[in-house]
Amino acid sequence: xxxxxxxxxxLFSLITIIFLIAPLFLIFYISLYNKRKKKYIEEKEELKKAxxxxxxxxxxxxxxxxxxxxxxxxxxNIGQLLGLTIMTLSAVNVEDKEKAKEKxxxxxEFAKRSxxxxxxxxxxxxxxxQINRGLVAAIALELEWMEKARQYQVTxxxxxxxxxxxxxxxxxxxxLFQESLNNIFRHAQAKxxxxxxxxxxxxxxxxxxxxxxxxxxxEVLKLQKGMGLHNLHKRAGxxxxxxxxxxxxxxxTQVAISIxxx
Amino acid sequence: xxxxxxxxxxxxxxxxxxxxxxxxxxxxxRLMIPYLALVxxxxxxxIYLSKHLHVSNTWLYNAYQYIELTVIWSxxxxxxxxxxxxxxxxxxxxAALWVxxxxxxxxxxxxxxxxxxxxxxxxxxxxxxxYYFLLVIRDEAYLQLSVHAPFWWVSGTLLYYFGSxxxxxxxxxxxxxxxxxxxxxxxxxxxNILNVLLYCCWSYSFICRYRQRNSxxxxx
Numbered sequence: 504x505x506x507x508x509x510x511x512x513x514l515f516s517l518i519t520i521i522f523l524i525a526p527l528f529l530i531f532y533i534s535l536y537n538k539r540k541k542k543y544i545e546e547k548e549e550l551k552k553a554x555x556x557x558x559x560x561x562x563x564x565x566x567x568x569x570x571x572x573x574x575x576x577x578x579x580n581i582g583q584l585l586g587l588t589i590m591t592l593s594a595v596n597v598e599d600k601e602k603a604k605e606k607x608x609x610x611x612e613f614a615k616r617s618x619x620x621x622x623x624x625x626x627x628x629x630x631x632x633q634i635n636r637g638l639v640a641a642i643a644l645e646l647e648w649m650e651k652a653r654q655y656q657v658t659x660x661x662x663x664x665x666x667x668x669x670x671x672x673x674x675x676x677x678x679l680f681q682e683s684l685n686n687i688f689r690h691a692q693a694k695x696x697x698x699x700x701x702x703x704x705x706x707x708x709x710x711x712x713x714x715x716x717x718x719x720x721x722e723v724l725k726l727q728k729g730m731g732l733h734n735l736h737k738r739a740g741x742x743x744x745x746x747x748x749x750x751x752x753x754x755x756t757q758v759a760i761s762i763x764x765x
Numbered sequence: 766x767x768x769x770x771x772x773x774x775x776x777x778x779x780x781x782x783x784x785x786x787x788x789x790x791x792x793x794x795r796l797m798i799p800y801l802a803l804v805x806x807x808x809x810x811x812i813y814l815s816k817h818l819h820v821s822n823t824w825l826y827n828a829y830q831y832i833e834l835t836v837i838w839s840x841x842x843x844x845x846x847x848x849x850x851x852x853x854x855x856x857x858x859x860a861a862l863w864v865x866x867x868x869x870x871x872x873x874x875x876x877x878x879x880x881x882x883x884x885x886x887x888x889x890x891x892x893x894x895x896y897y898f899l900l901v902i903r904d905e906a907y908l909q910l911s912v913h914a915p916f917w918w919v920s921g922t923l924l925y926y927f928g929s930x931x932x933x934x935x936x937x938x939x940x941x942x943x944x945x946x947x948x949x950x951x952x953x954x955x956x957n958i959l960n961v962l963l964y965c966c967w968s969y970s971f972i973c974r975y976r977q978r979n980s981x982x983x984x985x
Contacts, residue, residue, distance in 0.1 A: 511938060512951055518931040519955050523962075526927045530920050533898050534910055541907045 691715025785975035894923035921966025
């Protein structure tokens with residue numbers, strides 16, 4: 504079959520136009536893709552900044568919490584002990600040697616207890632540094648302090664192998680743990696608290712369970728009352744994890760936080 | 766008349782290259798100035814031979830193609846260098862293209878246009894340009910493409926060689942009597958359009974390069 508020169512010309516022009524338009528489309532597509540890449544990089548940068556901001560906030564809150572505990576302990580415990588020491592010593596009558604000996608002995612006992620309390624406070628101050636030594640130890644220290652108050656029966660189980668994890672994630676998780684404990688102190692009216700920390704399938708799972716009065720999770724979240732609960736979700740999400748809260752009125756509460764941890 | 770659409774746009778591009786690249790730090794970019802001078806010289810000599818002396822200029826374009834393949838391939842590879850580690854492919858493909866050109870010129874002679882080699886060369890340039898785009902897309906770093914000189918240089922090259930594919934494939938038909946007798950030279954018009962696109966993109970890339978160099982030196 505032969506084609507006329509006009510038909511050939513038409514065919515040739517058509518092919519040439521297609522071959523010209525194709526790279527133009529390609530260049531346009533690459534420019535478009537590149538713009539999306541820019542947007543993605545900007546979003547990534549924003550997320551990184553938000554994470555750094557939240558991490559800094561968490562570190563500040565951990566410090567604030569420690570200072571609050573110290574202030575409370577200085578006022579309620581050490582202050583009282585030292586006050587008693589002063590009162591006991593001022594009541595000493597040197598002429599009545601028998602009673603004086605007894606009172607000095609009691610004052611000595613109060614002073615010893617004060618020293619013990621100060622040492623415990625110093626250890627708590629080092630609690631922030633404990634996070635650097637490991638999450639397991641930091642949680643144990645916090646619980647040890649809490650048990651001193653003898654208000655709660657606390658059990659702590661952990662099964663975390665020695666793996667090099669992210670300190671930033673540990674700080675965030677530690678803060679989430681503190682927030683959950685605060686919620687128990689303020690609202691739960693609990694008697695028993697159980698903490699479980701375990702490592703499984705490259706994830707770190709922390710669960711905090713209490714036998715308190717419980718609450719309706721959906722209702723609290725809807726009413727925007729539970730800023731602490733929102734924070735739990737937000738911060739767990741920021742480190743790539745999730746926080747699940749199980750609770751019902753009269754049935755206690757369980758906060759389960761799971762984060763990727765390699 | 767030596768000034769045609771082709772020679773005019775080539776001269777403009779050469780002037781832009783002279784202004785923008787003569788102080789460029791990169792020898793590869795500065796190479797564009799003598800290359801474009803050679804392009805203008807070849808084009809004008811070709812017109813002079815054909816229109817004034819009425820002799821064939823095919824041997825001239827055949828000779829020019831050796832320089833074209835070397836310079837364009839080298840510069841394309843130079844643009845790929847930030848993304849590739851080895852230089853082996855550069856030498857292998859350059860040698861292969863030279864072997865194809867030498868073989869065709871040897872078999873068909875200097876007075877027959879080496880269109881098979883030109884087609885192979887176009888395919889190599891198209892694939893390399895597309896590979897460059899793929900690497901740009903894959904690159905995690907963001908490039909502001911609207912002012913990225915290598916991107917516009919490669920875009921111009923891709924437009925020219927991709928657009929000329931049909932002309933290369935149908936070369937024998939286009940130079941045959943039936944088509945040549947048409948009231949307008951279709952192949953010549955296509956190449957005019959392609960040349961305008963190529964040299965506009967290249968001129969813009971030289972301007973981008975100039976602005977990039979100036980903004981960088983003002984920061985130092």
